[in-house]
Amino acid sequence: MNVLVAALQVQADPQVLDNLGILYIKSGRLQEARKVYRQLFNQFSQYQDGKIHYAQLLLQERSFEEAESALLSVIKGNQSFQDAYHQLALLYTHINRSAEGLERILQAIKLCSSTEKSCAQLYVCHGDILKDLKDLNAAAQSYNLAVQIDPNIAHAHLNLGVIHHLQGRYNEALKHYQSAQNLDPNNPVVVENMKKLRKQVFKSSPRECVGDSATCRTC
Known part of the structure; x- marks a missing residue:
């Protein structure tokens, strides 16, 4: 941050100002x-990227x-x-x-190419909206597209786990919960959902376990 401030003292630059604003946010x-x-x-009224990041600030301020x-x-x-659409x-x-x-x-x-890594977050957002609208099957399709493009999005794996869990596909649910936990090991929602999944499976059929042998021993 100090480097950006020093750069601005030499000459004002819209991208440097924007980056400093992002760091402050x-x-x-x-x-x-x-x-x-x-x-x-x-100083730079036509710099459009700044308006997008400024909107993120306004959202935090509830404006x-x-x-x-x-x-x-x-x-x-x-x-x-x-x-801007996103x-x-x-x-x-x-x-x-x-x-x-x-x-x-x-x-x-x-506006997105299906191979662009940045597009994965658009599909995550699409999945979140569809999930809010209770269209779980369509939401799962969007989350699957997201993890195909970028397998390292914990949020997408978590919500895929939730959807499979709700729809009774327990092995698929566990697989995505485990992926989410590997990516975000301190996420309490993932840990709690995995506990609920194991209890639910054990309660419905004590002889059946979900996942590999290590998982089965915990059932």
Whole structure:
């Protein structure tokens, strides 16, 4: 962060300002982030990436209408700005406007190549919205697409585990829970869900176990 501040003292640069703002947001220094983005927009009003990150700040501050306005202004200027659609979808789902969120994430996915690693997060977002809308089969399809592109997304594996668990496919559920735990070993939801799964299987059929022999011994 000190390096970025020093660079700005030499010459103002929109990308450097934006990166500094992102660092302030991630470290919870929201007032300082606001000051940086105010400077950015005063000096470089056409720098669109900054508006997207500024919207993330506004979302944290619960300034939902201002965040929506910032993202819509980006899309108005460039209808192929994939990240703006993605952030708008996240905003709408956060404020319980899931149908609009679904529309926006589909617009983002249309701009995406299925082989781009960054597209995996779009499919995760799509799956989350469909899960919220209770369309579990379609949500599972999106999560599967996400992990095919990037197998290292713990959230996608966890939700795939949840869906398989709810639908009675216990071995598949365990496989994805284990993948999620390997990627995010301190996630309490994964640990709790695995315990529930094992108890449920043992209760329904004490002679049957889920997974490999090591897992069976714990049933």
